[in-house]
Amino acid sequence: xxDQTRGLTRERRSxxxxxxxYLHSIGEDPATSDKKFTAxxxxxxxxxxxxxxxxxxxxxxxxxxxxxxxxxxxxxxxxSEGTYAVILDWLGEAQCIIRTTAVEIVPFNEVTADFALTExxxxxxxxxxxxxxxxxxxxxxxxxxxxxxxxxxxVCEVFEVAYDPxxxxxxxxxxxxxxxxxxxx
Numbered sequence: 001x002x003d004q005t006r007g008l009t010r011e012r013r014s015x016x017x018x019x020x021x022y023l024h025s026i027g028e029d030p031a032t033s034d035k036k037f038t039a040x041x042x043x044x045x046x047x048x049x050x051x052x053x054x055x056x057x058x059x060x061x062x063x064x065x066x067x068x069x070x071x072x073x074x075x076x077x078x079x080s081e082g083t084y085a086v087i088l089d090w091l092g093e094a095q096c097i098i099r100t101t102a103v104e105i106v107p108f109n110e111v112t113a114d115f116a117l118t119e120x121x122x123x124x125x126x127x128x129x130x131x132x133x134x135x136x137x138x139x140x141x142x143x144x145x146x147x148x149x150x151x152x153x154x155v156c157e158v159f160e161v162a163y164d165p166x167x168x169x170x171x172x173x174x175x176x177x178x179x180x181x182x183x184x185x
Contacts, residue, residue: 015039015086018094022163037097039086044139046090052121053087053095057164061120067137068105068153073144079103079157097163108133109150118158 019037020030028035042052042064055061071078079085079100087095108130116129137148 015088015092015094018086018097018163018165019084021165022097025163035084037084037086039088039094041088041090041092043136049088049090053089055120056087056098056161057096057166059161062160063115063118063120063156063158065111065115065119065133065157066155067140067148068155069144069146070140071155078105078155084162085159096161096165098159099162100157100159102158104156105153106156107151108137108148108154111154111156115156 015037023030023033023035041049043049052061052064068078070076080103081100083100085098085100087098089095111126111129111133113126116126117124119129122128122132133154134148137152141148
């Protein structure tokens, strides 16, 4: 079967097309595979959504954080080890596929410097992480009539890139190769 996504630029590739290409690359038939995926972009603005996707593709961002309260208010399932997501840019164009390798829920004030480094944003410091995530959580929680606080639960998700069509990287579970850095900023 001819891969209909070959030759398309990253900007023109849809999440579904990228998912099918990934499954083919690991020898699975999309029609019979039991693997599932979600598709989303980082953050709540175009610049950060695109910049953070680029950090993932460059190998600098290997984690993300979201408010547990937001997951609960939106009745969204939490990420779990082994789940897949197609990372989109702000315009909804598929950039790569990630696979979650670890999830931990911790109070905001207990997020570690190691996690901030793994998130790979800004200067990669905990101080930077706290500043930008506090601002993001303020904006996000405002729509629910809530305010962030130092002990609010944060979903800390670590991931690897499972598929980068431009870099020709395809890895199934257990074949991790080069490790790479969801909801949240």
